[in-house]
Amino acid sequence: MVLLLRVREFEAERDSLRVEEVERRCEVGPSGGNMSLFTDLLGDPICRVRHSPAFLMLVAEIQDEQHKNNQIVGLIRGCIKTVTCGKKHSRTNPIKTLPVYTKLAYILGLRVSPSHRRMGIGLELVLRLEEWFRGNGAEYSYMATDNDNQASVKLFTDRCGYSKFRTPSILVQPVFAHRVKLSNRVNIIKLSPSEAETLYRKRFSTTEFFPRDIDSVLNNKLSLGTFVAVFAKPGMNMDRVLSDPNESWAVLSVWNCKESFTLEVKGASRVRRALFKATRVMDRVLPWFKLPSVPELFKPFGLHFLYGLGGGGPHAVKLTRNLCGFAHNLAKERGCSLVVTEVSCNEPLKLGIPHWKKLSCAEDLWCIKRFGEDYSDGSLGDWTNSAPGLSIFVDPREF
Known part of the structure; x- marks a missing residue:
């Protein structure tokens, strides 16, 4: 034949x-x-x-x-x-x-x-x-x-x-059973799609791979919003914060990949599966310790992807860490098991992005x-x- x-x-x-x-x-x-x-x-x-x-x-x-x-x-x-x-x-x-x-x-x-x-x-x-x-x-x-x-x-x-x-890095963080505690000194503001577009075009339009149709991305039904983190101050003005190099700020947007595909971890040994399960059991028994329990990754699960990460000022890394904590809590509310982002290997804000090396990819x-x-x-x-x-x-x- x-x-x-x-x-x-x-x-x-x-x-x-x-x-x-x-x-x-x-x-x-x-x-x-x-x-x-x-x-x-x-x-x-x-x-x-x-x-x-x-x-x-x-x-x-x-x-x-x-x-x-x-x-x-x-x-x-x-x-x-x-x-x-x-x-x-x-x-x-x-x-x-x-x-x-x-x-x-x-x-x-x-x-x-x-x-x-x-x-x-x-x-x-x-x-x-x-x-x-x-x-x-x-x-x-x-x-x-x-x-x-x-x-x-x-x-x-x-x-x-x-x-x-x-060779960018894919950074993966599990969504734990408990919420991440955020600093009460940080104010997280949700921007409208038009406000987010203005910010991205002003600050990121010359960044490599920036999409010219960023408005289509931000208005897509899978985009859950764009969030800016700044230190809480009376009479805070966003335009002043973004124009003053001495002011610190950070931004990211959240994309709901759960509506497009699911993932499932394969190839893990029985020992590793048992260890992961043990972290979940301990977290349920001792919730006040807020142990970093590993979610159930051996069945189909969804994730949120963080894009458009950026910021400025001397404390941008700290604000990025708070934004990632906010994104973790949002993923928990929406039933996702992972929060994922991809950044340049030279990205200065990389230090503020929590991730597990075992699930991440250092060089994509x-x-x-x-x-x-x-x-x-x-x-x-x-x-x-x-x-x-x-x-x-x-x-x-x-x-």
């Missing part, structure tokens, strides 16, 4: 169940020790890119000669958006810097069934998706993978022409490839050769 490989666009009605089966069979996410995270998509397999301006999902299907026995053995998702790739000085005001934008494509969720690997299916999926990227005017394409995933790294760097670009590898010869405005050279900045803006739609 001759088997034929066909790569085509995902069709929800006929493909959803078979795609979910491929997802279950493929290990994804950062590994920690002998534990690893598996993704279990909820309902719509394309939901993780549907919130982007332009998106596509392809499946690889094995067919026999009579087309009677079709089997989905691979899939890939991609989206295109406009992001900041650098900055330039204003012609009218040399002190002021302006963002330089580029049209960027992102590859998310390349999966090939374990029984059909090393057959060129992954390469074919990437090439077909890149064809769509080019046809829609993308100047660059990038992807993210675990730095230890050598098969994925080799596919993209050796066969697809990508180069290693950035981002690889990039250039399609176009020049930027649309011709003001910069090749982004792939640029040095990393202190911060990056991680779009929650792509996490």
Whole structure:
């Protein structure tokens, strides 16, 4: 029997169940020790890119000669958006810097069934998706993978022409059974989407990977709000706080990933499972000690993703820690088991982000490839050769 490989666009009605089966069979996410995270998509397999301006999902299907026995053995998702790739000085005001934008494509969720690997299916999926990227005017394409995933790294760097670009850190914090106590000296303010957009465009528009359509992100139903932390003072004025370098402030936004997918920890030993359970038992028996108990991670659970982290002033790290505590309590109220964020490895506020090293990923590898010869405005050279900045803006739609 001759088997034929066909790569085509995902069709929800006929493909959803078979795609979910491929997802279950493929290990994804950062590994920690002998534990690893598996993704279990909820309902719509394309939901993780549907919130982007332009998106596509392809499946690889094995067919026999009579087309009677079709089997989905691979899939890939991609989206295109406009992001900041650098900055330039204003012609009218040399002190002021302006963002330089580029049209960027992102590859998310390349999966090939374990029984059909090393057959060129992954390469074919990437090439077909890149064809769509080019046809829609993308100047660059990038992807993210675990730095230890050598098969994925080799596919993209050796066969697809990508180069290693950035190594941000994924920081994961369990949601404990008790609430985190926040400082009574810190005032946490929820901004409206329009206020948050104004703040982000004013403070972060020149940050690498900042999405030009930040308003779409902030107004999305999965975005639970943007929160600013400042020290409580009578007659406090936000505009004054943000403009005064001696004042400290911090900001973050919360994205509800629970509505898109769930995770489940696999591969943990019985000893580790017993230890995790023991922390929960001790926390229930002795709640006044507020022990850091590990939530139930061995069944499907949801998470909140923190994005747009930033701040300024001498106490920004402390305020960031309070904001992360606030986000922890919000996740507890909404039934999530993890709070996750991703930041540049050089991020100054990283010291204020609580996380467990065992569940986190110190180096999440981002690889990039250039399609176009020049930027649309011709003001910069090749982004792939640029040095990393202190911060990056991680779009929650792509996490």
